[in-house]
Amino acid sequence: MATSPPILPSEALRLAADRLASARRSFERGERGLRQLRRSRIPFINSLRNTGLTYVQARAKYDRCLDEQQRLHQQTTHALSYAERLYGTLCAQINLDEQKKAA
Structure with missing residues (x-):
């Protein structure tokens, strides 16, 4: 069984940002x-x-x-919350990795 190559942190961050933007649009549509x-x-x-x-x-x-x-709409709210947490976690992880490289 072949495994896929690991996702680069920048690619993971881009995917998380896309997911967050999509969740925000869905949330706003639901509010309206x-x-x-x-x-x-x-x-x-x-x-x-x-x-x-x-x-x-x-x-x-x-x-x-x-x-x-x-x-x-409640489901969309939960999806938005998850997307925000995921994006924040990835940002923090990338910042931590950069700080380790700089040290």
Whole structure:
């Protein structure tokens, strides 16, 4: 079984930075989406009522949609936190390695 060559620290840092940037974009999209969903509560419920649902059914459907979006956003928040920690760890490790080389 062949093993892949180790990743250079600079390449690992670039990959971590890309992951962090992607996680930030996803987090920001989620924030905007949740704000928009909350602002559009009444029109959302009314549009569901136009499909024949009662107010209670439409409100329950909106609430489930909001809960699901909040759950997904929580996952994105965790992914962002992990990406920030990973990037910070790699930066600290590279700085430590550079300090050892300089000494």
